[in-house]
Amino acid sequence: MKVYLDGRMVDEADAKVSVFDHGLLYGDGVFEGIRLYGGNVFRLEEHLERFEYSAKAILLELPLTRAEWSAAVCETCRVNGLTDGYIRLVATRGIGDLGLAPWLCKKITYFCIASKIALYPPEFYEKGLEIVTVPTRRIGPASLPATIKSLNYLNNILAKIEAKQAGALEAIMLNEQGYVAEATADNVFIVHKGEILTPSASQGALKGVTRGTIIDIARDMKVPEREANLTRYDLWCADECFLTGSGAEVIPVVKLDGRTIGTGKPGPVTRRVLAEFRKRVLVEGTRI
Ligand code: PXG
8 A cells, every 4th residue: 555645645554653653642633534435535625624634724835725625635546546435635734853743743644545444344324323322521612613524533542442432333412502503423413303404513513525416416315404402301302313534434323322213224314315415425525
């Protein structure tokens, strides 16, 4: 495998960063997780825009232009002979002293990996996930806005561990006010009385690219959709529930905290949305 690192294509074995990199020492950096489907980088422009916004929010000046990032992503896919896969784009503050001071980091470290991903076993796309709400909360917007896709994933990782300890593959995370924010690496949607509902970014949701696609699909299908403050009760009593993310795609949820959601099987709206999503991933984006 070849990895694009600091402007050069290098062998996987040579794709190394320093132990003094602040991305490693402090989680000081930003990233994107992007999918490649049949030679199409799904909604690459949207991912690059979010990457730029994340970098801006942490005062990190990206070393490449939008067109250069795009070219680097496509080239990394091509040299690895991939037509389907997962792309990880990362920019860190770079090498610095021991001590937080980001201004002592002189050069940003940046890389692109193109590989494979499988977040959930395939059978769960058919039968749906049984998940739990966990104690670890999404970090509040005054501390670290959830819209920044930063290298700080520890609270999500703790939530993932808590889910596993409870025998579940995924977790619902609440915000500090007790409203549903999202899952550990996915956005959450419910379907209730014919409407598609999802928490807003201000409730602690990342503005997911997949989430945006689902909202577009709902509008095109003329299914009413809106952002809403959701409690656990709203999820327990929903007709349908599903999670969305670049890794997870669209995955049904059939049980939360021991309560069966709807009929206990992936619902008709979820199935329609998933079918439409699978069509769009092949055409919306950038050919490599
Ligand atoms: N919330 C969080 C906290 C995420 O990390 C999403 C929502 C969904 O956003 P997108 O834009 O992907 O629809 C994410 C995305 C991984 C991995 O390596 C993580 C994500 C995406 C792809 C892979 O675990 N997180």
